[in-house]
């Protein structure tokens with residue numbers, strides 16, 4: 001799926017282009033929802049990876 005249709009004239013537009021070459025209509029780039037899911041997942045993984053868990057385990061064991 002690398003092409004999308006212009007909402008005004010129906011011409012096929014490459015998914016990377018945001019303007020229809022036939023009529024000049026602005027065609028918004030469609031971001032598929034799994035991309036948000038993967039992006040959010042990567043952020044969570046990055047946070048878990050960045051946190052020093054041995055420090056927090058030590059901190060809470062002293063309470």
Ligand SMILES: [Zn+2]
Nearest residue numbers: 006009020023
């Ligand atoms: Zn068009």
